[in-house]
Amino acid sequence: MGKMVTIYDIAREAGVSPATVSRMLTGNAKVSEEKRKRITELIRAYDYKPNALAKGLRETKSRVIGMILVDFVNPFYATLLSSCEKEARKRGYSLIVTSTLGDRELEDAYLDTMCQQRVATIVMVGGRSDELAPDEGYVGHVKRIAESVPVVTNGYLGGAEGCRVRLDEEKAAELAVEYLRDLGHREIAFIGGKGEIRSTVEKRLKYAQLLMQNGLPTRKEWIVDGPGYDDKSGYEAMRKLLALPCRPTAVIAVNDFTAAGAAHAIWEEGLGIPEDFSLVSFDDTYVSNLCRPRLTSVSYDLEEFASRLIGSAVDIAHGRKIEQNQVVEPKLVVRDSCKQYGGG
Amino acid sequence: MGKMVTIYDIAREAGVSPATVSRMLTGNAKVSEEKRKRITELIRAYDYKPNALAKGLRETKSRVIGMILVDFVNPFYATLLSSCEKEARKRGYSLIVTSTLGDRELEDAYLDTMCQQRVATIVMVGGRSDELAPDEGYVGHVKRIAESVPVVTNGYLGGAEGCRVRLDEEKAAELAVEYLRDLGHREIAFIGGKGEIRSTVEKRLKYAQLLMQNGLPTRKEWIVDGPGYDDKSGYEAMRKLLALPCRPTAVIAVNDFTAAGAAHAIWEEGLGIPEDFSLVSFDDTYVSNLCRPRLTSVSYDLEEFASRLIGSAVDIAHGRKIEQNQVVEPKLVVRDSCKQYGGG
DNA sequence: TTGAAAGCGCTAACAC
């Protein structure tokens, strides 16, 4: 691999000092039109590429954001990643990414790796920061890291996070429940997810609260814990519901995958959506469009989420003032998986 | 943000020279057991994190691989990314990622960005490198880049690439066609994809060739060009097929999304899978498991693909000898979307 | 085995 050209090469060739070349590049000081022209030309001619490592070393921080996601494959996170990357680019940043798949040790290791890379900011979405009760050791670790590199997250890190951007899970649950209630449903179940994940618990709690407030029947068996967030979980959860003596008429699924799984269980029983069950999911990934009937789903504006996440990350890195607590609101996207109860 | 501790801090505290600390860290030279112990302790106590920027500057290259994908959201690439990241980590590398979404200028810009980051290697999958005839300017650009940073790709870059890892598209097409043929199908269509994308063209060509070799009827209308790779494309393509006076009995879809779209068109017509149409797709993403009936699909071992991509990237970076041309073979995963023709 | 010193490529004082 050939030696890379440096500002010294350019400077020598142009008969100026490296500083002048640097000044032109950064735009931090005036450079005479004549030299400017000569330098610009040389840069093109030599195809000069500034060394981000040197710049980063000099400024004790790189224009790179470290992103720790729980999973790249899940379309919710995949889309978020895509938006974040676009957003980062727009602001002149690159993304170093990592997926933990729920592995706690990995999460710790990655925190360190990104710290070593001297990323400008660490953005964490999902994973342990999203757990209801992240363990002490972990929070301590993040706190230590956060002393040298700011952390932006959607979860809660005991105050270690420099900035938090949450999704309004309660509002999301509200949209789902109220939509079904307005359609005349009274027997509404909630399936999927895990009891230790904050986002899930927040939804379930709000769901239960709303049922009560609306005088709708609440039953323990109508909240089916996971075992997880995939279609298999949804399938199994729905089968439990189907086995119940008193079945609900509507089902809220913790995400599109569990909804898809639930749909399969319903069809297997020879029943239909929305004829026999109305189905609402969260996340509104492309999966909700891929199912038939297409799923009515609570949607988060992932572009906005990404924009706030990355925007805050960049602002913090530049020492700008930011909103410490931000919330992204959901909205309901009505498709074909629900119908008026009793009505038609 | 607090000042980070350096080897100088450690050295001073331990009463040794920075060089000794460095030697211990890199393991490039012997260090007395006594100092080693003292240093190790200090490193823990101060939570010292080596500055990857400085190291990279010194060694004129970082332990980061730049990955340019066409799209993060498509589960094929999302899964590939996930596997690549895992593979990179295993080898002590991080991933800087980027998705181009088919934007040519972006691809150029990213190539430069990664070059500036002094990534060890650039890995490109999808995008322009996957086009049948990438334009001259682009190839030139890659060639120039490739002089300073090695490029690994699945596409063809006029020899600029340092290493190529292809999927065996022809074998994939063969698996699909022969499976359907063996089931007794004679009228087989191919839908989706774009005529300028190498992987698609390779599949179509092989498909056409195999029909002929097997004495099966070939019809122009049975190859439906895209318009793309999403379910809408599949839906539209299938509708064209359905409108034909002579419909095929089996359909090969360029990926899972187009297959899902095709399935919807078929159902809309009141027809069934596999009763009225047998359906085979490529890629075998989780989408093929999410559909009902589950899709029979040609599967690539994405872990192997990732392992070869990243393995080669790392090997090249270390100046090791590598296989210049590697191929990942597909296999057929039989599920429920096909049936014996005539037979049952 | 260890230390001193140079240098990777860049930017920002500080002079002029």
Add this chain to the structure above:
DNA sequence: GTGTTAGCGCTTTCAA
């Protein structure tokens, strides 16, 4: 407006 210089944190000769 421009050049000189020091230093970001690390590794690696070169001597001792």
